[in-house]
Amino acid sequence: MELSQRKRIILQAIVEDYIATAEPVGSRNIAKNHDLGLSAATIRNEMADLEEMGYLEKPHTSAGRIPSEMGYRFYVDSLMRRYSLTVDEISGLQKTMDRKYDQLEGVISEISDIISKVTKYPAVVAFPKENKGRVRSVRLVLIEERMALVVVVTDAGVVKNRRIHFSTDIDYSAIDAVSGFISKNLVGLSAADITPARVMLMYEAMGEYGELLKIVISFVLECLKEESARVYIGGASNILNNPEFSDIDKAREFFSFMDSRENVGKMLSLMGDDSDDISIKIGSESGVESMKDTSIVVANYHVGDKLRGKIGIIGPTRMDYARVVSSLEMINDRLAEILGRMMGQD
Amino acid sequence: MELSQRKRIILQAIVEDYIATAEPVGSRNIAKNHDLGLSAATIRNEMADLEEMGYLEKPHTSAGRIPSEMGYRFYVDSLMRRYSLTVDEISGLQKTMDRKYDQLEGVISEISDIISKVTKYPAVVAFPKENKGRVRSVRLVLIEERMALVVVVTDAGVVKNRRIHFSTDIDYSAIDAVSGFISKNLVGLSAADITPARVMLMYEAMGEYGELLKIVISFVLECLKEESARVYIGGASNILNNPEFSDIDKAREFFSFMDSRENVGKMLSLMGDDSDDISIKIGSESGVESMKDTSIVVANYHVGDKLRGKIGIIGPTRMDYARVVSSLEMINDRLAEILGRMMGQD
DNA sequence: TGTTAGCACTCACTCTCTCTGAGTGCTAAC
DNA sequence: GTTAGCACTCAGAGAGAGTGAGTGCTAACA
Numbered sequence A, B: 001m002e003l004s005q006r007k008r009i010i011l012q013a014i015v016e017d018y019i020a021t022a023e024p025v026g027s028r029n030i031a032k033n034h035d036l037g038l039s040a041a042t043i044r045n046e047m048a049d050l051e052e053m054g055y056l057e058k059p060h061t062s063a064g065r066i067p068s069e070m071g072y073r074f075y076v077d078s079l080m081r082r083y084s085l086t087v088d089e090i091s092g093l094q095k096t097m098d099r100k101y102d103q104l105e106g107v108i109s110e111i112s113d114i115i116s117k118v119t120k121y122p123a124v125v126a127f128p129k130e131n132k133g134r135v136r137s138v139r140l141v142l143i144e145e146r147m148a149l150v151v152v153v154t155d156a157g158v159v160k161n162r163r164i165h166f167s168t169d170i171d172y173s174a175i176d177a178v179s180g181f182i183s184k185n186l187v188g189l190s191a192a193d194i195t196p197a198r199v200m201l202m203y204e205a206m207g208e209y210g211e212l213l214k215i216v217i218s219f220v221l222e223c224l225k226e227e228s229a230r231v232y233i234g235g236a237s238n239i240l241n242n243p244e245f246s247d248i249d250k251a252r253e254f255f256s257f258m259d260s261r262e263n264v265g266k267m268l269s270l271m272g273d274d275s276d277d278i279s280i281k282i283g284s285e286s287g288v289e290s291m292k293d294t295s296i297v298v299a300n301y302h303v304g305d306k307l308r309g310k311i312g313i314i315g316p317t318r319m320d321y322a323r324v325v326s327s328l329e330m331i332n333d334r335l336a337e338i339l340g341r342m343m344g345q346d
Numbered sequence C: 001t002g003t004t005a006g007c008a009c010t011c012a013c014t015c016t017c018t019c020t021g022a023g024t025g026c027t028a029a030c
Numbered sequence D: 001g002t003t004a005g006c007a008c009t010c011a012g013a014g015a016g017a018g019t020g021a022g023t024g025c026t027a028a029c030a
Helices: A005-021 A027-033 A040-053 A069-079 A087-097 A104-119 A172-186 A196-224 A236-241 A248-259 A261-269 A321-343 B005-021 B027-033 B040-053 B069-079 B087-097 B104-119 B172-186 B196-224 B236-241 B248-259 B261-269 B321-343
Strands: A123-130 A135-144 A147-154 A159-165 A231-234 A279-281 A294-303 A307-316 B123-130 B135-144 B147-154 B159-165 B231-234 B279-281 B294-303 B307-316
Touching (some): A005 A027, A005 A040, A087 A104, A104 A123, A104 A307, A104 A321, A135 A172, A135 B147, A147 A196, A147 B135, A147 B147, A159 B159, A172 A196, A231 A261, A236 A248, A236 B248, A248 B248, A307 A321, B005 B040, B005 B069, B069 B321, B087 B321, B104 B231, B172 B196, B307 B321
Antiparallel strands (some): A123 A231, A123 A307, A147 A159, A279 A294, A294 A307, B123 B307, B135 B147, B279 B294
């Protein structure tokens, strides 16, 4: 059944009042604060309907109503108005983000602090994962006597290196030859392409440097492997500003969950990957038991189509969704710019 | 004034009971639970003395006594008995730490979880800082057309790299020549040695590749710079198991502090660097206002004499110091082994 | 002189009870 | 369909009494 326009307005008023005050909302207050031209009694009737339909809940008989998960969902999908950040907020944000970063790691770890500062909620950021990379370049470089470096550059422009020690002296030109051979045979390949058969062939062709080859190849494979999402968390303490977490057990549940980056990463990976839109999970929608009283708002970011990650915030279900969504969009845009500038040169 | 043997025993009993129960300790309980051969009244007299001397405090008139900071300090310095980890604890620890790590980062980030699991307190780990490094090796490697990699290996065995893009094609042998020139001029130098005068000389000698040189040198300097301590935090939620943090304001104060790695890093850096012993700051001794109700226990670890970092825990002043100290020692030993094995090959 | 028993006193905590006020649902009138 | 009015509910605040763990002091004891 469709909601009448009047019910929608009342539901919206309730959700927004509750988000603002964290107190159950009563009919009288709505009549007073929102100019709906309706008496409290009428609103009461509508609220009774909305409750019956599942959009509202009563904490107890003589309290006002609060939105149910379904109420929030309807609000987010159909009622929420776009929140415009104030000029001050925007220029503040611009300023914070307007500095030179030269390492991906640096941007990503700082962005979580920025998000939490802007939204006043705990922020989570997933370090970009590489998208089924291929070897773009692999080189073996003699760094000093008996020590060489394998340098692998992947499709996504990520550079990794590892040292290799030799027990006997090795010739400069030998290293170069091996390096060239490996490069010729591996560049352009994905992890799946580097089959045991191919490795065997190479191994045989290598002769005395077979062992060296093995080390290099295993490192290359490691570089191509999808790494488990690294997660940064910022401003976790912000959660304590919300009255729903002044119960110490609720707080502990939250912080225990956040203590494990793995948990957080898993939860993030359950949120839609592909959509360019912001995705929102309200309460139990996240499917994570210990997060059933919190909502998660996540945006995806990409660098080209190779690197992709997520930024988001975690807050109580009673969260200022409108504000969070706008802020995340804003930050995501700026982040895209920064990352584009950083990686775009490739 | 020296404490009599009897006062020491009573103080010890009070500290240990309070650590165990988090309840103010009364004279009767001490008489009952510790076989001191003294009546409650006598103990009461001694407690009054200890309070007057500053070792004990009363939360209010009709409660028992709790140790003051000075009381804890005396306990830690003079009374604390060595705690022996149980066989189970030890073998559990051995097992957790007995796996192959191949990245420094991996060990360090995992160690904080291990510490907090063992001690049940929030753990902090400072990523090792390099000790006024020198350039051991610097190489310029052509990775693909128009892209080269600067690879710097420092004294401490740390490898760093950065990509350089060229707007025009550059010759393989030219890169080699530049690489050799830079290497010859920079290897063995510390940051202080790379003076502007020296850079100018090199710049002039380089001719058309001067710009390239500049980029390389600025990167080398960056590599040699002491990096601001990176800090890992594990098991922060553990703090909430202590009744002194069931007050939400106390909890917020704690988590706000921990939210800023910078804060934590600064606090860690205030703890003695050189001592091989474990250092303990009790309450306000840390000098950090918002940590005045917590104590910090820190151990230093080194790899050779080049890399050094810190591991430690943060807990309420009422902390099981004996247990924490033993656990940290144990973990630090194992960590030294692991790091030695990892880095020792250099 | 040090130790102990005894006792009056203190005070946080808990429990119970009452009161208050915000809010509801229902009914009847508009 | 809307609204005014009214009886009813119930969480939360506040007051008061009772409890018990603890103290300090005094006087007696070894």
